[in-house]
Amino acid sequence: DQQVKQNSPSLSVQEGRISILNCDYTNSMFDYFLWYKKYPAEGPTFLISISSIKDKNEDGRFTVFLNKSAKHLSLHIVPSQPGDSAVYFCAASQISQGAQKLVFGQGTRLTINP
Amino acid sequence: DAGITQSPRHKVTETGTPVTLRCHQTENHRYMYWYRQDPGHGLRLIHYSYGVKDTDKGEVSDGYSVSRSKTEDFLLTLESATSSQTSVYFCAISDRATPGTSGRASQETQYFGPGTRLLVL
Numbered sequence: 598d599q600q601v602k603q604n605s606p607s608l609s610v611q612e613g614r615i616s617i618l619n620c621d622y623t624n625s626m627f628d629y630f631l632w633y634k635k636y637p638a639e640g641p642t643f644l645i646s647i648s649s650i651k652d653k654n655e656d657g658r659f660t661v662f663l664n665k666s667a668k669h670l671s672l673h674i675v676p677s678q679p680g681d682s683a684v685y686f687c688a689a690s691q692i693s694q695g696a697q698k699l700v701f702g703q704g705t706r707l708t709i710n711p
Numbered sequence: 712d713a714g715i716t717q718s719p720r721h722k723v724t725e726t727g728t729p730v731t732l733r734c735h736q737t738e739n740h741r742y743m744y745w746y747r748q749d750p751g752h753g754l755r756l757i758h759y760s761y762g763v764k765d766t767d768k769g770e771v772s773d774g775y776s777v778s779r780s781k782t783e784d785f786l787l788t789l790e791s792a793t794s795s796q797t798s799v800y801f802c803a804i805s806d807r808a809t810p811g812t813s814g815r816a817s818q819e820t821q822y823f824g825p826g827t828r829l830l831v832l
Contacts, residue, residue: 639826641823695761696760697742697819697821698759699754701753703753
């Protein structure tokens with residue numbers, strides 16, 4: 598069973614518009630959520646995170662929203678830029694012995710069109 | 712960028728042979744992790760380490776073992792490689808994630824290495 602799901606394998610957005618990437622989870626024990634961005638042949642790079650005690654976190658063009666009752670989070674990118682084209686992974690965290698055990702979604706490939 | 716290197720970056724091997732992947736960090740972070748990435752699955756945790764000689768299993772640990780004899784190195788071994796272990800392997804590091812006041816977690820970001828592409832024929 599996939600505990601973290603990204604149901605859209607791909608998303609295409611025009612440059613300058615808003616990109617919205619969605620993620621659902623099933624385990625209510627997750628207490629921290631992260632978004633990572635990945636370019637081909639590179640490791641994932643951290644983008645933004647949110648604690649389960651908050652419903653919104655903003656960093657520049659990136660905002661993450663968390664709806665705990667719906668077990669849903671979303672990443673908003675505005676305005677979208679060509680360099681944002683990448684695969685985006687959401688991840689949910691559980692702490693074990695101080696380690697951050699991450700469970701990832703399948704990823705969404707975002708393409709920003711000029 | 713966090714100082715994480717992985718070696719080798721690419722490897723082709725045959726079924727039944729042992730394979731060891733190395734992760735090296737220069738950040739002195741306590742926690743290290745091994746993930747694999749496969750189409751349709753995102754990244755999945757194989758094993759992690761919470762200190763020198765302290766390791767535990769992740770969600771897809773069967774067929775893999777790990778060792779950590781010093782802070783900076785975390786080794787992933789496939790004792791007898793199978794075709795199902797063809798994947799891209801990522802190492803990651805983090806510092807301690809601890810519960811803060813009132814039970815609220817304070818977490819450190821997890822940083823990833825560049826990956827090792829393994830093909831088992």
